[in-house]
Amino acid sequence: MHRMRLLIPWYPRVPLRTESLYFARWSSTGPPEQRGLMRFSTAEAAAKTGPPGRLREKTLTMATLNPQVKAVEYAVRGPIVIKAGDIERGLQQGVKQPFTEVIKANIGDSHAMGQQPITFVRQVVALCCFPELMDSPAFPEDAKQRARRILQDCGGQSLGAYSASQGVDCVRQDIAEYITQRDRGVPSDWNDVYLTTGASDGIMSILKLLVSGEGRSRTGVMIPIPQYPLYSAAISELEAVHINYYLDEANCWALDIEELHRAYLTAKQHCKPRVLCIINPGNPTGQVQSKKCIEDVLHFAYEENLFVMADEVYQDNVYSSDFQFHSFKKVLYEMGPKYFNNVELASFHSTSKGYTGECGFRGGYMEVLNMDPQVKAQLIKLLSVRLCPPVSGQAAMDVIVNPPKEHEPSYAQFTKEKSSILDALAHKARLTEQILNSVPGIKCNPVQGAMYAFPQIFIPPQAIQEAQALSLAPDMLYCLKLLEETGICVVPGSGFGQKEGTYHFRMTILPTPEKLKVLLQKLKEFHLRFLEKYSQQEAQMTSSSQQMSKQPD
Amino acid sequence: MHRMRLLIPWYPRVPLRTESLYFARWSSTGPPEQRGLMRFSTAEAAAKTGPPGRLREKTLTMATLNPQVKAVEYAVRGPIVIKAGDIERGLQQGVKQPFTEVIKANIGDSHAMGQQPITFVRQVVALCCFPELMDSPAFPEDAKQRARRILQDCGGQSLGAYSASQGVDCVRQDIAEYITQRDRGVPSDWNDVYLTTGASDGIMSILKLLVSGEGRSRTGVMIPIPQYPLYSAAISELEAVHINYYLDEANCWALDIEELHRAYLTAKQHCKPRVLCIINPGNPTGQVQSKKCIEDVLHFAYEENLFVMADEVYQDNVYSSDFQFHSFKKVLYEMGPKYFNNVELASFHSTSKGYTGECGFRGGYMEVLNMDPQVKAQLIKLLSVRLCPPVSGQAAMDVIVNPPKEHEPSYAQFTKEKSSILDALAHKARLTEQILNSVPGIKCNPVQGAMYAFPQIFIPPQAIQEAQALSLAPDMLYCLKLLEETGICVVPGSGFGQKEGTYHFRMTILPTPEKLKVLLQKLKEFHLRFLEKYSQQEAQMTSSSQQMSKQPD
Structure with a gap:
């Protein structure tokens, strides 16, 4: 039946190429060894030096390693x-x-595959990074205006200050406005928006909140199969229970609502399903979900009281006019207040995908709806321990949600x-x-x-x-x-x-x-x-x- | 005696200022509401709209929240x-x-407190970010050379590509060389160097590996009191046992080796002490440890087989000629191969402190010595789930470890x-x-x-x-x-x-x-x-x- 082959033992039991015990050239009196020594592979170093001190059993071994780390696959x-x-x-x-x-x-x-960066994104981030460029005629006024606006909301007007843990205020405001426009007027409150270190970081943070209970009341997380393996990795790391629902390959990888029910009912016998993860457009499967399908999913989530995590990082990557991206939030809104004011929904976006592909900046955001206010305070506390997402990534995110407008000088090139x-x-x-x-x-x-x-x-x-x-x-x-x-x-x-x-x-x-x-x-x-x-x-x-x-x- | 008052219940039980339930203006037919609606506080929005749909109990409440998250304090x-x-x-x-x-x-x-960025750091990062600036005569040649070198090792020669999970090769090489020079010739292998998203991220990753066991064999982590609360937060989140050793306030917050022994022996009765965290120079206490003290600590760690985590992010912040920063690694080296080839040591550094104070870039690195090769593969796997640290932060870190040299054009201004x-x-x-x-x-x-x-x-x-x-x-x-x-x-x-x-x-x-x-x-x-x-x-x-x-x- 629906047994799955999700995880394979893939980390080699033998050391990797670069792995070997560290043997140092031992000399506490000779002249300092610098560049040369550093370039030795450790094996070479070992060959050139005498025997090391007696090696004894380590503190941290495969036997004592955190078993949750061992269970992670990616x-x-x-x-x-x-x-x-x-x-x-x-x-x-x-x-x-x-x-x-x-x-x-x-x-x-x-x-990495040769796509060129969007000029406007890089101009704004470079201006934020080195504001002396504000005087350069080589940079267009709309890029300067964006950069000034971002810097104004940064501590000391510097990209080098920590931002608030939720992110820079004006970036969050721009994101909320972007969402409102994307969803044709469905309101977005910037207090619900959090900048993240890529989407993965946001997904991990939300999942971390949701995992609790022991045995049959342990949190179950419903994930599509095939899935993006961040989900299974996070579930392993957090010791949650994964509940697999299978996408329908024969039907262009559509999400089948009957299959959701099946997976839920089966899982209920051994855990407490509390989270439903959806990836739309799909990774690795590439399907774009229909509005009807999203409605069905949200109805199901409402009925079963599931927290919905909508991975929407490919929202700009739709390749056929036959399909259209519908955000989970917009569909939820259109289902009426009974749903919109109740279903707990986190949606994730990223600088890494879309048409910008700015993976290295580690930028992203999440919008979280209907979260209990006390839980929200706990989320902010959790985020504050890591201080803040990279501010240059926040600046890149800002440009993506607030690109040049039709009357602005960079509009033509950007478009x-x-x-x-x-x-x-x-x-x-x-x-x-x-x-x-x-x-x-x-x-x-x-x-x-x-x-x-x-x-x-x-x-x-x-x-x-x-x-x-x-x-x-x-x-x-x-x-x-x-x-x-x-x-x-x-x-x-x-x-x-x-x-x-x-x-x-x-x-x-x-x-x-x-x-x-x-x-x-x-x-x-x-x-x-x-x-x-x-x-x-x-x-x-x-x-x-x-x-x-x-x-x- | 040494009972501690570490944690106070500080998150308010009442909602924060910005918290209230989300009430939307409900209109599925009217014209799109955009900027205006977004600016509403949620309370205002509620006042302007009709009653929401029936609110029901949420999935994620304080009762169902991950208890490990609840336990975190920062x-x-x-x-x-x-x-x-x-x-x-x-x-x-x-x-x-x-x-x-x-x-x-x-x-x-x-x-945020008004310190100006180091010009050279920002020049290099801006050049990496917007390589068109390579043609600008306003940028010095040494900055361009650094930027070219970093980009050469980036996928597609772009800051926007993911780096390897351990970081960009040449940045790791530069860090290893910096460490070698800092430690007067003690060799550093760039295979032991990992870029991180700030030091906090590295500390969290290493602690995550080290936590295992149940009951009396649960991992105990020795932390100084007073400590930087990242440590207690991480220990709570990972459900490890914190073991407090008290710094000696009467003796300028020195680390007292007897106190380490006391704390260790007491803790051994109820957990398995496996990790020793040290912050040098101290946060929040500002003391700089003597070489003798570091030797004693390392000797103790060797005898008790503890994994040493040396938080050395303030290594450039020493304010009196009476004191000198000694890295744990250098002292370990000078203690001889018996120690140097055995003690498992992770040392952490960051772009956020020192003289650069580039917190917003979330740059940092760790050097990890004597890690079991199989465990190292597990660490790399764990890091790979989060893909990579922000590449602009890696570039900033590179400049810090590879600043202008005496013969280079930027040397005078940098110095x-x-x-x-x-x-x-x-x-x-x-x-x-x-x-x-x-x-x-x-x-x-x-x-x-x-x-x-x-x-x-x-x-x-x-x-x-x-x-x-x-x-x-x-x-x-x-x-x-x-x-x-x-x-x-x-x-x-x-x-x-x-x-x-x-x-x-x-x-x-x-x-x-x-x-x-x-x-x-x-x-x-x-x-x-x-x-x-x-x-x-x-x-x-x-x-x-x-x-x-x-x-x-």
Whole structure:
């Protein structure tokens, strides 16, 4: 049935490449060793120095490590990506490979894939950072005006002061206004808005509040499968109970309300479901939810008294005129006051996605509705321990919610840059779907939004058997071989969760169109080779099935 | 004896000023309401709209809130600071007060108190942020060279790409080189260096690894009292056991090794002490530890197999030539390989303190020695879930560890700015100590380092009684009255921990010298009034002691 294969043991039991015990050149009298010594790999250092002092058992070992940390899994930066990094460094050092570059399609990191920053965003942040530039004629007046406004609300008018823990006042006000406009007049109160260190930080903070109880009253968190693995990681870290509801692959990864009910009722027997997480547009699945579906979900959340966490970081990434982004908040408002004044809802946004792709700034916000006022005070207290989100990220967020207006000098360039990025993404979304679906044994739903394709792949039984013998998920074996043979780095579906017996991978649509075409062509060739190889083996195996049964598993 | 008064119930049971339930103007047909509606306070909105839908019990209430979150306390941004903000906004709106401005001496936030950024830091970050500036003759070549080097190691040569979870390679290399130079040749391996989102984030990550076990084998964490409340907050959040060792106020807040032993032995009966936290230079206490003391501490940590967390964020803030900063790592190295190859040590640094005071960038790093390689892989996995620290903060950190060299164009200005800030801090440290010690009933140890004075204050018994009647810590009452009467915002000692029956406050030495003098003069006058008032009351009370005994407590 709906058993899931969400987590795979992916951190190597053997030390990573860069890991080895630290051996220092021991000299308390000789001249200081500086740059040279630092460059030693620790293994080299060990070779050059005498034996270390007696090593004894450490305080912090795998046996004493926090078990909640051990339980965390995060495939987007997992072993495939570590291996890709190793191969890349090897290539730089002249190691021969059947390819000349590693293409990292594992993570939604637009700039790393060559996307250029939006000029206006960078102008405003640079002005905030170095206000002497206010005198430079090279910067347009609207950028200066934005920067002045942000700095006015910063302590000492400096990006270097801590902001309030909820964020800079005017940035929160601009966000509230953005939400109001986005949702066609649904009011937003800036007291409900919190700046965050990327969306992940906000999601973690809200989940942290919600986890309580023991045994059968332990908080259960409903997450879509496939999911973005931040959710499962956070749930592990907080020792909550994950409740998986499966998206309907046959129906373009739609959220099926019956499936929500099923998951809820099953889970109720062993935990207290209190949170419902939704990702719209979907990650890794790329679907855009219909208004009707969102209504159903909110109705369900109301009936079962669930706290709704709406991950809406891809709200600007919708690629077809057939679909439209509907915010959970707007739909809730339109359902009437019974819902709007009751359902507890947190919505998350980020500087990292959309058309800006400013991941490195770690900017984001959340709007939290209907939170109990005393709990809100507790949330602010919790946020205050970490002092504040990065203020440069807050400035970047401000520009995204308050871009140049039609009469302003930067409007034309901004609009051009924005459409060019979004048009390219829409083109690449279609291209990816089309080419993937041209490959026998690969089936890909339309990429309606977000930045990813999540195709289903057929893996021959013999390859599955080989993977099992290696204690690998079959799609992990597939992705490892893809990386080794082609230099293409994608993430196995098992890192996101998938129905038992199905296999997928997630790839981003972010490479440039030229590179994306090469990638898809190479992928196609690899897949055909893979099918051929394991089908041949299978044929051979059939004639030697007796040996097979003796093989260890 | 050594019972402590660390935590006070400080979050108000009544909603904060900005808290009230959200009532929306309900109109699904009328014209969109935008800016106007957003500006409503929620109370105003409620007044203008009809009755809300039936309100029902929420999912997330104080009863269902994560109890670990409830247990967290963080005084540096506590009720005093919230009240200070309210008063400040009142002043802006014309509310009359016996003072014209609020002086926030509660938090080590240099820029908010008027300190100017170091030009070179901001030039490099601005160049990284907006590389078009590379062509500008207004930027010096050494700043451009630093920026080019950082960008070269960023994905897509953009500050907007995620970095590796441990941080940008060249920044980690520069940090390792800085450490090597700082410690006069003690080698540093950049594989042991991790960029963080401020020091708090690093401290939290390491503590998270270390917490395990149940009951008597639950991890105990030794913290100094007084401490910086991040530690107690993190320990509460992680449900570890805090073990308090008291710094010796009579001996300039020195760390007494006998006291460490006492605390350890006492704690061993009910938990498993596994971590020893040290803050050097001290926060809130300002002492600089001697090399001998650090040796003793490391010897103790070795013998008892404790993981050492050395909070060294004030390493550049030492104000007297009688004292010198010794890093725990250097001392460990000089103790010989038996110690250097065994003691597990994490040291933390930050962009927020020192002479740069760049708090808003949320930059920092940690160097972790002798960590078990498998545990290290787990740490990297944990960090990867949050993707990466803000890259602009990493760039700021890079400048701090790799400032202009003597032959470079920015050297003169950089050196001038740096000394000017550190000289001013040294001056203000002496000034603060001198004036505080001139007040009867206030006793202040020398401010050897960091950014704070932590004077002991005499509170008359009658004031203590009044505080108890209000369920306030006596020094909280003192600080509240100080704020109300003078506009000066400092943090009560009870937020940091202090010996039972002693009272303190923490104030920063960050205001400009002129403002600091005014602050100290006002404080002096307030303190004398406070003493006088409560001594008078006491005289009156003596003649009416019978009524007193009937008073509720």
